[in-house]
Amino acid sequence: MNNTLTIRSHDELIAYVPHLLGFQRIESSMVCLAIGGGPTARLDLPDSPEAMRLFLDQMSDVYLRRHPTRGVALIAFGEDGRACIEALAALGETLVDSDRGPDVGPMLWVNGEEWFDVLDGTSGTVDPATRVRMAAEFALMGRAMPVATREDLAAAMQGDPTAVAEHLPAAEARVLDMDAAALRAEVGWLGTRLDQFRSDREYLSDVDAARVLAVIHDSGARNVAEMRMTRENAPVYSEFWHDLVRRAPDEVRDTPAAMLALSSYLEGNGAQAWVALDQISEPRPPLADLVATALEQAIDPREWERALQPQAAGSLMQQAALRDRTAPERRTHDQDAHNTHGVDGPESSTPGR
Amino acid sequence: MQNTRSRLEKRLAQLLTTTPPLAARPAPGQPRIDVVHLSLADQDRLDMCLRE
Numbered sequence: 001m002n003n004t005l006t007i008r009s010h011d012e013l014i015a016y017v018p019h020l021l022g023f024q025r026i027e028s029s030m031v032c033l034a035i036g037g038g039p040t041a042r043l044d045l046p047d048s049p050e051a052m053r054l055f056l057d058q059m060s061d062v063y064l065r066r067h068p069t070r071g072v073a074l075i076a077f078g079e080d081g082r083a084c085i086e087a088l089a090a091l092g093e094t095l096v097d098s099d100r101g102p103d104v105g106p107m108l109w110v111n112g113e114e115w116f117d118v119l120d121g122t123s124g125t126v127d128p129a130t131r132v133r134m135a136a137e138f139a140l141m142g143r144a145m146p147v148a149t150r151e152d153l154a155a156a157m158q159g160d161p162t163a164v165a166e167h168l169p170a171a172e173a174r175v176l177d178m179d180a181a182a183l184r185a186e187v188g189w190l191g192t193r194l195d196q197f198r199s200d201r202e203y204l205s206d207v208d209a210a211r212v213l214a215v216i217h218d219s220g221a222r223n224v225a226e227m228r229m230t231r232e233n234a235p236v237y238s239e240f241w242h243d244l245v246r247r248a249p250d251e252v253r254d255t256p257a258a259m260l261a262l263s264s265y266l267e268g269n270g271a272q273a274w275v276a277l278d279q280i281s282e283p284r285p286p287l288a289d290l291v292a293t294a295l296e297q298a299i300d301p302r303e304w305e306r307a308l309q310p311q312a313a314g315s316l317m318q319q320a321a322l323r324d325r326t327a328p329e330r331r332t333h334d335q336d337a338h339n340t341h342g343v344d345g346p347e348s349s350t351p352g353r
Numbered sequence: 354m355q356n357t358r359s360r361l362e363k364r365l366a367q368l369l370t371t372t373p374p375l376a377a378r379p380a381p382g383q384p385r386i387d388v389v390h391l392s393l394a395d396q397d398r399l400d401m402c403l404r405e
Contacts, residue, residue: 016399020389035400040391044384051384057377058386065375223359231392268390286358290365297375298388299368307368 010117011126014110015134017075018146022271025149026077030087032059035102036070039298042271045078045087055087056094062298064098071103077110084109088118144235153275157257159246167210168249175214186215191224198228198236203243212244213252216259222287225259231301234267245279254280258288265291266301 017031018024020040028045041062046052063072074091076084088107095101107118116123135145147153178186190212193204204212215221229237241260248256257279264273273295280288294304358366379385391399 020391021387033399034396037396037400040389042387042389054377054379054383058379058384061375061377062386062388219357219359219362223361226359226361268392270386270388270390274385274387286366287362290362290369293369294365295388296378296385297369297372298386299372301390303372304365304368307364 009130010106010108010115010122011124011130012134013073013106014075014108014115014126015131019134019138019143022144022146022269023148023150023153024146028078028080028083029076030055030059030091031075031077032063032091033073033075034063034067034069035072038063038067038069038072039268039270039300041298045076045080045083047083052087052090056090059091060094060098063095063102064100066298067300068100069102071105073106073108074104075108075110079111081109081111084111085118150271150275153272154278157242157245157260157275157279161247161249161253163206164209164213164247165249167207168213168252171207171210171214174211175218183215183218183220186211187218187221187224190215190221191228194225194228194237194240197240198233201236201239203240206247209244209247213248213256216255217252222255222259226262226287229263229266231266231268231305234263234301238263238267238269238272245276250281254285254288258285258291261288261291265294266304268301270295 013033017026017033017040020033021031021042026042029042030045032041034040039062041059043055043058046055063069072095074088076088078084088109092104092107096104105119109116109118110126113126113128114123115126139145147156175183175186193208193212196202197204216225225237238260241256241263244256245253245260257276261273261276261280264270264276273291277284277288277292277295284292294301
């Protein structure tokens, strides 16, 4: 990987943002970039006093409570200059006034290709050549190019399920006939197939895609797939699950979409994770609810990675037990809704739906 | 699909119980926040640029 990215000016910073978010057209949005560690966040601009309160609470949760940071850059995107500048001023004031608040700056209003620095009064235009150079630098780093709009992220998850659907009944019947040993072998095959994809990046045949879709609802099979994901390799597994979401018939699409949400979240791509969750019908699989909660709470995926390590998991469980004795009211909605079982339960659920 | 959690999902649920809830939880239909967590290398690059 060639790390050549450089940002030296406001228009370079503005051209950088679509590559962070994964889509180019950013309208009526506030983007906040942390300096010195912490996430980048995008949120719709508020359109009422009530929406402004929620907007400030959501941003404060991220930058004052969950991820305090040394400084932030604020960029408001939109045609409505008054709405952009009001949101910049309110958010800037909220962050700076807090005891734990970061330094704020630059604060930019971006309307199309024009930008205005609210703090120093300078203005300028994003040079098209800057956007081209930024795209080239991301391409050099092997990154995917942003799609045009957030809606295009959803459109890219729609494909033709016809070919896989032809093989699905036989694949499901095969799994239903499996005894425990055969199911373990099938889960082992899934792990091997995932490892193979990580090395050759060749998408599954229609037969193998149906085979994965027939078994992935099983908790043991999901565990094998989930345990392979790290923050580093998550982009590769996002390709794998994205392809399956595109090719899966509706009745078996929810689980690969939840897996795509997880890999997208782990790679740090919150927008794609939300869009993957939006593909899922109700009631959502338990994994989808977990990812949604992590996204809502802006939990750093590195914390999830740490939870995958046995020692860390033991420590977390001790903390959870202590918390259960002292503050039972802090149980999450997710846990209440799904009646969590013990960690030492059976690894594999009985196949079938 | 079954509503049975995998081992990892149980661990993740435990992690969420140890995370203090945030003040603002948008209701359905209200704007959701897109959060991007940069790699350490990307964060370093951004920090250097914005410091200048």
